[in-house]
Amino acid sequence: MTKLDDSTRQKLKRVSTATLCTALFKRGLRNQFIQDVRPLNTQLENMVGEAFTLRYIPAREDLNPLAVFRDRSHPQRLAVEQCPEGAVLVIDSRKDPRAASAGSILVSRLMMRKVAGVVTDGGFRDSPEIARLSIPAYHNRPSAPTNLTLHQAIALNDPIGCGDVAVFPGDVVVGDAEGVVVIPAHLAGEIASEAAEMTVFEDFVTEQVLNGESILGLYPATEPATETKFSQWREAAGR
Known part of the structure; x- marks a missing residue:
């Protein structure tokens, strides 16, 4: 089955x-x-x-x-x-x-x-x-x-x-x-892939918040600087 x-x-x-x-x-x-x-x-x-x-x-x-x-x-x-x-x-x-x-x-x-x-x-x-x-x-x-x-x-x-x-x-x-x-x-594969990507971003956001960042512009990522910072974080973290 x-x-x-x-x-x-x-x-x-x-x-x-x-x-x-x-x-x-x-x-x-x-x-x-x-x-x-x-x-x-x-x-x-x-x-x-x-x-x-x-x-x-x-x-x-x-x-x-x-x-x-x-x-x-x-x-x-x-x-x-x-x-x-x-x-x-x-x-x-x-x-x-x-x-x-x-x-x-x-x-x-x-x-x-x-x-x-x-x-x-x-x-x-x-x-x-x-x-x-x-x-x-x-x-x-x-x-x-x-x-x-x-x-x-x-x-x-x-x-x-x-x-x-x-x-x-x-x-x-x-x-x-x-x-x-x-x-x-029929949605399991795409939901799993999307959720995995969401989890990486949420881990980044959590780290920023615990470092004192505001959620405004960060979560959701409405500021262009957030995307840049996330890309840099992701590369450094190997994720």
Whole structure:
């Protein structure tokens, strides 16, 4: 499934979700940042991968007893075993963290299968254990009850909504210490390149501001002298 080229992946690992949101906004895309999800571990590198999706609906008690987990074709189990290496499992939990979308055992399995990360607009159980894993994981808040109490896994790798954002299979998902942004697949390469360039300029601006410069004429660069100074800085910095 994964078609994201390594050059684009590496660029996205070095830029912020804030910068990506600005690049997307320039193209008229205003609603790509997943709302109300947070990383369990802010010390990991950026999460980057193509979306592989799982959708929950409200549980119906007669169809959602604990025994459903014995079924090897259960959508949640299939998601964990089929999400491709390098992809991101994105879960539509209807923005409801009262029951867990998954727990540490399933997330550990995803990690061992070299999945790039996991995102839910619901909650994870065993969140302290998940926070110690080396896989990026994003959720709304901790939630101890099993997903079966409120959520019924119903569809695998269909378009979903996660935190008020439309997520299509294959969209490029990027997460950092602030949150998660979704990039339409056909824009990923150009967004990554633009964001990488924006990051170089923002690093220059930050250095100037910390040296006492005013933002006027600097950010945005409305003064010709700013462009000259940036070019000189960039050459000296080898960037």
